[in-house]
Amino acid sequence: MPSAEPAVGRARSAAVVGLTALEVSIEVSMSAGLPSFSVIGTVGAAARQAADRVRAALTATGVRLPPRKILASFAPADVPTAGASFDLPLAVAVLVRLGVLPASLAEDTAFLGELGLDGGVRPVPAVLPAARCIADAGVGRLFVSGANAAEAALIGGLQVVPVSTVADVIDVCTGARRAAAIPEPPPAPAAAVPDMRDVRGQAEARRALEIAAAGGHHMLLLGPPGCGKSMLASRLPGLLPALDDRRALELAAVRSVAGLLSGSGHAALDRRPPLRRPHHATTAAALLGGGSGVALPGEISLAHHGVLFLDELFEWPRRLLDALREPVEEGVVRIARARATVTYPAVFQLVCAANPCPCGGAGTCECSDADVWAYRRRLSGPLADRVDLAPRLTPLLADDLVGAPAGESTAVIAARVAAARAMAAVRWGGCNARATPADVRATADPAALRTLGRAVEDGVLSGRGFDRALRVARTCADLDRCPTVQRGHVFEALAHRAGLRDTGREISVARSAMAPGQVR
């Protein structure tokens, strides 16, 4: 064991603010004075209490702290360090100062972990972004709890050392024992991926779902209770292509910060697009991201590169739906809190579900057409011009459930979706829903554009709806393997919007006749 005691013990770690990680150096000095152990820096409550945990953990490990004034400093001092992930580096810095561990440790090794009073090393959230920052800083080795090891190992070029106690750390660092292998993570639970084959009937909704998957369009499912809206929505992620490395890592980082990865510890990146289905009683903080000090990611960021399903859209407070508009447009959400303003990615596909009419639409509906249009307008108000497909689901009869042939399977549809997405990717490197209007128009047949233009003149489409409908038509063309958007594709796109708002001359006549002040 090295005997020379350096004046200052140092250990490296990383602090995560939002998705951004910053390198943090922890320094420990001991001086004459009343025996104490204090932590300075911009630290949160958990980090302030680190001193007590470290003292207990080291005592349990058999290292006695000398009765001196111990000062620990987190540098740089202005990085907000919250949480207990600095327990382990702090303990290491103390051990370096005491000469138990070599001072050279700070050169190529970093530490992340919470300590138990018994000296055990526990997993912490946000290891993935922290590990990436540590690797980027040129550090070669990272000590984490065994439960965090698989997550940290997602970053290539970093030797991840799983440890379970402070004693392990001492043994490995002093060469007394070889580093343990990263524990084999438990096999990912074979999540039953719901298959489209289970969906009977619902021809319109099936087609709309395929288009949504192929083009990345937002959709609104309209149907009475119990007709299978959630069933369909839960099958959309299965139709989407698997996430590539970049996307899977982005999602993993969000999950890591939210603390969802440390428990599961699947080694392989989860490439399945996520499905999040927050309840309508969710708070703004839980939906968009929030929390005191530094905001944590919300449901919309956990749905990054996946599907956000809002059931019972009519029950959602208007305030929350309005708040969704910016993330839907920009693909990110910015949240300011006392300690930091963080930006989380939120590129998700929106699937909303609602009853088709005010009475719920079950059985014999007696709602008048005017009532239903008013309801739909209120429904789509906050998200109007963002939802492009509004299939109507029909309640299933017993015959349909038993006798109807099974529909196409997810695999068959996903293959068509992948082919269509590939066409879009070749054209503009992304999905159709995010293509620019000019680009889409350039691929459309003049007759198709004329048809859309007439729809706007007739009041079937708003001016803004023109390009949104054209994007859907573009996706229909891609599914058709057709390089140009034809009139037929526009017709289909318009039919998919029919449930959304007043379409058709008759309705505008009826409405103008109903509006007061238009008698003469």
Place this chain on the structure above:
Amino acid sequence: MTVPAPAWRTAALRLAVGNVDVTRQQRALSDLLERGQDCGPEQVVAALERHGGCPDADVRRVQRRMAALGARFVLVGDVQYPAPLATAWPELGAPLWLFAAGGPVRLVTTPAVAIVGTRRPTLDGLRTARTLATALARAGVVVVSGLARGIDQEAHRAALDAGGDTIAVLGTGFGVDYPGGSATLRAAIADHGALLTELAPGAGPRPWQFLARNRIISGLAAATVVVEGGPTSGALQTARLAAGQGRDVWAVPGSINAQNSQAPLALLRDGASLLTSVDDLLDSLALSRSCAAGVTGAAADGGTPPTALSADARLILGLLGAVPATTDELVAASRLPAHAAMVAIGELVEAGCGVTTPSGVVRA
């Protein structure tokens, strides 16, 4: 008949202001009839006064209010009392008095037709009401209805839009905003027709008043047309009252599967005349047929789909009717793939052959 003397006129107004309702009028009438006495309006008023009357009614205040509202008090036998309604006096339920606002409503030479129906119409029902009212107004017929939301208001509006006259019989007194939001329409009707009610100014909406009001609608009109209504629709009652008053009853047929067809279908079963086009009605009123193109709506130009339609669109068009069909139903019936069916639906809507409603597509 002579012009009523001011003394019993004031007494009648006092009774009206005191909310002497149709039941008490009928009772007083039947007393007189049983005793074989003369039952002119004067005698009925006297009988009502004998049966308690309404000595407390503040006639002055109401007269001031009527002046402010531009309302007149009209009694049976007055020159201004509508002639068709007067023929329903006394046994057939004509009201003893009316409050009137707007133009004269003698209806001596101009026939009137009532168009009534549900407050919750389908698009098709609204269109039917508009088509009928437009044709009637152009033929010089006064369109009578009850100002309720839905079919009633659409009939009034269409008559006004066609430059015709229309009479709205209210279930409330004047000076009450009912149905809410109808103020503009009421003003337009007062300008180009008339508003009638048997209730004193300020009388609020009460359910029985609307049922009682229906006998005035049917009594004003030579014929009553029921456009749409559920099995318990008030339009059913109006039609039955019309039949009781010896007036024609017409019903617009609909699918047996549609809730709003139940009232007209029940009437047809009971012997109402089947309305296949507005010309049926005009013929029966011995008026010239509607010659204006487009007035008869779909029936005139239906049947021959434009040849420019694709085969799929023609297939789907053949499946469309007045009852909304959902995309799923059309897919199942046509055996087309979902996307092909939706292309066809989009094509039909664009060509004006189909109309999208919230619950599906209907034939235009």
